[in-house]
Amino acid sequence: MLKTYTYPKYEYRQPDEQKERTARRYPVVIVGAGPVGLAAAIDCRLHGIPVIVLDEDDTVSIGSRGVCYAKRALEILDRLGVGERVVGKGVSWNVGRTFFHEEEVFNFNLLPEADHKRPGMINLQQYYLEQYLVERAQELGVDLRWKNRVVSVQRMSDQVRLTIETPDGNYGIEADWLIAADGARSPIRKQMGLEVEGKVFQDRFLIADVVMKADFPAERWFWFDPPFHPNQSVLLHKQADNVWRIDFQLGWDADPEEEKKPEKVIPRIKAMLGDDREFELEWVSVYTFQCRRMQEFRHGRVLFVGDAAHQVSPFGARGANSGIQDADNLIWKLKLVLDGKAPERLLDTYSAERIAAADENLMNSTRSTDFITPKSKASRTFRNAVLTLAEHHSFARALVNSGRLSVPAFLIDSPLNSPDGDEFAGAMVPGAAMDDAPVGVDGKRGWLLDLIGNGFHLLYFTDVAERLGSRLDELRGLGIDRIPVEPVVISEKAGAVAGVRVLHDLQHLVARRYDAREGTVYLLRPDQHVVARWRKFDAHRIRSAVARATCNHS
Amino acid sequence: MTSTLTLSPNFSEAGKRYFRAFSPGDDFYESLIDAHRDLTDEQSAMLNAKLILLLANHVGDLTILREALLRAREDV
Structure with a gap:
């Protein structure tokens, strides 16, 4: 397989306290150096908080994984100081087109009005985003500890004690606050015996990164039941370096190991491209997904962010985007609490506000999933009726749901808002993420x-x-x-x-x-x-x- | 005024403020699919028939209903 990207290897160094055999106390420790943990770490440094990030690995995301970064996440990345690099490297786009068989039945524009700094969405392989975040974190003095795996969590009333395993053995650390950004399978969550509740969807998707020269526009193309992949859906996205991302719905009965083999994947892509265009496979994976969240995102001095706290289907790009918004919501509150300028219950509003946002993301991504992969004959009939009517009627086009792409939640029920006393028109209500201009x-x-x-x-x-x-x-x-x-x-x-x-x-x-x-x-x-x-x-x-x-x- | 079938998006709910254009239609569609949950195909067909009759009576205007029947029969 081809390589357009060289994975960095970040250096492991034995932590000082392990050499000295003393447990030190830190205000904030973050577990997980993915996009969300790194965003939280950078935000801590911007607020002057010393911060440690622990990660069991020593490189960035393998494979493109999360590729769509929405306007609101880009605005946060701007505030964190990496927006320019991310947007510069990424592929900006605003238009999505949806096809039923071979006909276009619906299109949308994520940013119908001009004069915003950032586009509706960019596509960029997750490894680039992580690399840029790591470099920014290093620049700001984040203590990044690679090959540091948390093996136990002990919760006290005024701190959290961690036991961490490194290539040199175990050591202990004390944290005033622990941020768990350790992903969907969150070992921290498991160790604390906390549940994450929701739905598992019985479907499998093949994702392939394909390197090719193609003059397709920088748009999101989505097919329902195309002739080259009957009865299933397909999604095409352009990423940086002429890497194209293609998602094929496979159905629950597909064998993931078998489907990942190049001799299975290449004919699927050839059928889709429909010509003799040359391409190379760069990365292939088969995934399933769940739509679920924790009951609370704050558990005493442990704060759960990103996939550790909530997981959605990939339709709508609401995973990494909402995780970055978690960090954005949390760190300023943590700063006020650490400085003694706000009571600890301010952190409960992190949980409440981001649960409201997670529920909106879960609702939208579940609806998209139900539309894309109908679970009953009646549901499939309605779906196909919508797609057929959509060729002629605008009301049906509005019902076509191939993913409602990530937009920020309006936190209108937040206890932090002061309700309007005066008359205002428009969407900038208390609880709204600000519009740019x-x-x-x-x-x-x-x-x-x-x-x-x-x-x-x-x-x-x-x-x-x-x-x-x-x-x-x-x-x-x-x-x-x-x-x-x-x-x-x-x-x-x-x-x-x-x-x-x-x-x-x-x-x-x-x-x-x-x-x-x-x-x-x-x-x-x-x-x-x-x-x-x-x-x-x-x-x-x-x-x-x-x-x-x-x-x-x- | 001649009555015509509404073919542009028309869903809304009293007292609810929508910040996203897709939300009211998605609210309806979710309710529709939920109504069919755990039904057999035959039961679903019966539900659909009853639903059409209920809504047809609510619309009442036969000019509109005949136009809807015509549109529904296209491309079947």
Whole structure:
């Protein structure tokens, strides 16, 4: 098989405390150096938290695995400092097409409006993402420990004690907080005797990475019952380095070992390509999947993130994307708790908010699975009726479900939100992940989301920043609170004022997307979510909303 | 005003706010498939027949119903 990628081998070094035979205490220990554990580690460093990552292996993901990274995950990766590399290497796309037999019956555009920094989706082999995250983590001083396998977890009221196995034997470590990012089979979860409940789907899928020169557009193509693979579904995606990802539904009775053999895989691909185009197989795997989650994502001082906490079907790319959002949600809360600025129960809202998101992901990915792989004759008849009607009628096209691609959940029921008291139109409700928009910053074109995050921010909308007068003192005052809120003026005209950042609403898109008028204010969380908004500035209400958003209200 | 069959997306639920265009249709489709859960093929066919009669009576307008029958018969 061909190789377009050389797997890095990360160096194992014997940990100091193992040499010295002393157990040291660390504020945060993360188990698992996959995309989610690494994102959490980088976020910890951005918040100034010392952090250790333990991983039993010494390289990145083998095979392309998670290939689709959605707009919201890319925005988080931007905040973490790897967005540019990931998007630069990846294949950006917005359009998906669905075929029934040979006819196109439905298409969608993930980003129908212009003027967002990031596309709806990029495709990139998981190993590239992990490599870039490792390099960023190293740059920020994350203590990455390869070939370190957790063999036991002991939970105390004020810490977690781990026994870790390395090539040099066992050693112990103490953590104030443990983040379990150790994947779907999570050894930590098992050791703690915790259940993960849900559905197993009885179906198998073959995934193949194929290297070939092809002029297919950078779009997601999905077939129901194509002539080259009757009665099953097929998915085609373009990745970096001319690697194409093809998923073939096989059915439950397929023999996974047999199906992985090149002599079985190559004819399937030839039938699909339908010509004598040359290609090489790079990687092949057969997978099954489950749709399930843990009851709670926080268990005392252990916090479960990513696949360890929840697993979805791959239709919709809601696995890695939701895991990265878990890290985004968790770390700012952990920072406030570690600093003694918020009570521990703030971490319960990590669990509550991400369970709401996981349930939405589970619902959407289960629905897609039920549509793609109908479980009864009636269900198949309805599915085929939808696909037939979809050729002529838009109502049926809207029902075609070949995967509802990852979009952020609206955390509208979060206890951290302050409910609206004023009238607003649009989608930027308390609990919404922020919409991006172009802004002018210091005379240059930039993006709103690149300038918000890591701490609380307050957007103040006005026509002319220079006319704000004494309001500026009140805005600056928020910036020196115990939990600071950095004010940002969104000004219709370009301008500058001392001590407060002014962003020029170049195309009036910030005001439009946030339904803002003169004097409108938005309070934003460190993870770029709206948490409260008002038509008029009121420092007292803003401070109450910050207290609520950090569980500091009585 | 002449009555015509609605062929554009038309699902909604009172009191529910949708942030994604696909959600109301997916809500309906899930309910539809759930209604058939654990039924035999024969039972499913009976459920479908009853469902059509219930909805047809609700629509009532025979012009619309005849158009729907025509559309449904295409490509069968």
